[in-house]
Amino acid sequence: MALRVKALESLMVEKGLVDPAALDALVDHFEHKVGPRNGARVVARAWTDPAYKTRLLENATDAIAELGYQGGQGEHMVVVENTPAVHNLVVCTLCSCYPWPVLGLPPVWYKSAPYRSRAVIDPRGAIAEFGTELPDEVEVRVWDSTAEVRYLVLPQRPAGTEGLDEDALAALVTRDGMIGTARL
Numbered sequence: 001m002a003l004r005v006k007a008l009e010s011l012m013v014e015k016g017l018v019d020p021a022a023l024d025a026l027v028d029h030f031e032h033k034v035g036p037r038n039g040a041r042v043v044a045r046a047w048t049d050p051a052y053k054t055r056l057l058e059n060a061t062d063a064i065a066e067l068g069y070q071g072g073q074g075e076h077m078v079v080v081e082n083t084p085a086v087h088n089l090v091v092c093t094l095c096s097c098y099p100w101p102v103l104g105l106p107p108v109w110y111k112s113a114p115y116r117s118r119a120v121i122d123p124r125g126a127i128a129e130f131g132t133e134l135p136d137e138v139e140v141r142v143w144d145s146t147a148e149v150r151y152l153v154l155p156q157r158p159a160g161t162e163g164l165d166e167d168a169l170a171a172l173v174t175r176d177g178m179i180g181t182a183r184l
């Protein structure tokens with residue numbers, strides 16, 4: 001696969017269809033500028049700033065843009081909040097819709113047919129396979145991301161983190177926690 005991509009790339013550069021510098025800029029963008037660290041900043045801000053959290057739950061796209069994260073695949077964001085009684089899980093049952101500005105590119109399993117079907121048929125079981133056993137009394141809500149709407153889970157702030165600042169809190173937030181396959 002790597003060779004095929006390389007061959008295609010050389011051919012397109014040779015024919016003048018793509019500019020290698022533009023390709024480098026694109027790769028750099030996805031490697032360094034977008035990714036789950038952005039989502040973690042959003043979550044940490046929501047944990048420490050109640051007014052921001054309110055804005056985030058009311059209009060996620062605007063609240064996320066306040067931190068500078070916006071653009072393709074993040075135009076219509078909805079943030080769903082985990083509570084002691086509710087756990088949220090995000091899937092795209094059709095394909096692989098995913099909020100790039102806050103989470104980067106989706107992991108391979110997110111695009112797989114088994115995840116896409118299991119998340120709907122047996123969300124509790126799917127989450128358990130990722131290592132999180134949810135207590136029976138916790139309700140699981142499944143959100144189907146689409147080309148129009150992208151969901152992000154706001155995990156619960158872990159106990160014992162009262163003394164931590166925003167940077168330290170952001171370091172605790174994982175990609176899977178924001179997809180909902182893990183519970184922080």
Ligand code: FE
Binds near residue numbers: 092096098147
């Ligand atoms: Fe999709």
